[in-house]
Amino acid sequence: xxxxxxxxxxxxxxxxxxxxxxxxxxxxxxxxxxxxxxxxxxxxxxxxxxxxxxxxxxxxxxxxxxxxxxxxxxxxxxxxxxxxxxxxxxxxxxxxxxxxxxxxxxxxxxxxxxxxxxxxxxxxxxxxxxxxxxxxxxxxxxxxxxxxxxxxxxxxxxxxxxxxxxxxxxxxxxxxxxxxxxxxxxxxxxxxxxxxxxxxxxxxxxxxxxxxxxxxxxxxxxxxxxxxxxxxxxxxxxxxxxxxxxxxxxxxxxxxxxxxxxxxxxxxxxxxxxxxxxxxxxxxx
Ligand code: 7UC
Ligand code: FE
Numbered sequence: 273x274x275x276x277x278x279x280x281x282x283x284x285x286x287x288x289x290x291x292x293x294x295x296x297x298x299x300x301x302x303x304x305x306x307x308x309x310x311x312x313x314x315x316x317x318x319x320x321x322x323x324x325x326x327x328x329x330x331x332x333x334x335x336x337x338x339x340x341x342x343x344x345x346x347x348x349x350x351x352x353x354x355x356x357x358x359x360x361x362x363x364x365x366x367x368x369x370x371x372x373x374x375x376x377x378x379x380x381x382x383x384x385x386x387x388x389x390x391x392x393x394x395x396x397x398x399x400x401x402x403x404x405x406x407x408x409x410x411x412x413x414x415x416x417x418x419x420x421x422x423x424x425x426x427x428x429x430x431x432x433x434x435x436x437x438x439x440x441x442x443x444x445x446x447x448x449x450x451x452x453x454x455x456x457x458x459x460x461x462x463x464x465x466x467x468x469x470x471x472x473x474x475x476x477x478x479x480x481x482x483x484x485x486x487x488x489x490x491x492x493x494x495x496x497x498x499x500x501x502x503x504x505x506x507x508x509x510x511x512x513x514x515x516x517x518x519x520x521x522x523x524x525x526x527x528x529x530x531x532x533x534x535x536x537x538x539x540x541x542x543x544x545x546x547x548x549x550x551x552x553x554x555x556x557x
Contacts, residue, residue, distance in 0.1 A: 285310040336547035355542035374480030379430035384547040395539035404529040406474040421463035430456040465555035
């Protein structure tokens with residue numbers, strides 16, 4: 273296995289000369305170290321079956337099962353399916369997931385440390401994932417913004433991103449919202465988190481899931497959120513990855529925000545995600 277590091281200040285190491293079906297425990301350790309250092313690793317020319325893909329994830333850590341079953345692959349619940357492709361005339365997974373800045377499972381007490389994506393069908397026009405390195409964002413923050421987050425906790429809510437399922441037919445929006453709220457109540461995490469291994473700090477906010485800083489009034493939060501997200505999401509902070517067939521991406525969800533591209537022509541698009549718990553807490557407490 274060969275590791276090609278990114279240039280200074282960039283994320284994403286490319287790993288070549290490795291078949292993901294034949295990864296040893298030693299390889300897995302090096303892959304994890306590379307993720308902690310470069311936040312994103314890219315494998316090219318891979319074609320594992322779903323079983324082999326899950327087996328690889330198990331070498332990296334503990335695959336997660338997503339909390340909503342409508343996202344699951346029918347045979348493999350560990351696979352979170354983002355797809356608009358009918359299979360045997362049936363809908364599988366959910367289309368158009370994650371097209372907003374976020375970090376996976378931020379609205380849970382135990383967010384996902386690592387995330388892996390394996391596209392199955394790539395639209396011709398574009399299939400991209402955009403990333404923002406929140407360790408760099410934290411380091412570059414002006415004092416005015418730092419004051420909002422340093423020593424504060426942020427409120428995380430998943431309910432606004434809930435996607436209507438076939439089971440919701442005939443239900444009132446208020447009742448759907450109440451049920452979702454019960455399943456994923458608002459929680460808080462530190463607005464700045466410290467990496468459990470490297471100790472590097474990162475800003476832990478996303479416009480997708482973060483609805484405020486604890487202790488601020490509604491008006492104060494509106495102003496704070498607008499300023500923080502304008503700073504975070506500026507063009508200079510965004511790194512784009514365009515998928516080629518055979519690519520598999522694996523990244524550290526502690527340090528990166530991500531967002532999926534849109535699909536302007538509505539072309540067939542399908543990918544398998546696996547969320548992975550490593551052996552470390554999500555952040556130092
Ligand atoms: O459909 C989606 O955009 C999925 C989102 C609500 N959750 C992804 C996650 O793991 O946090
Ligand atoms: Fe995501």
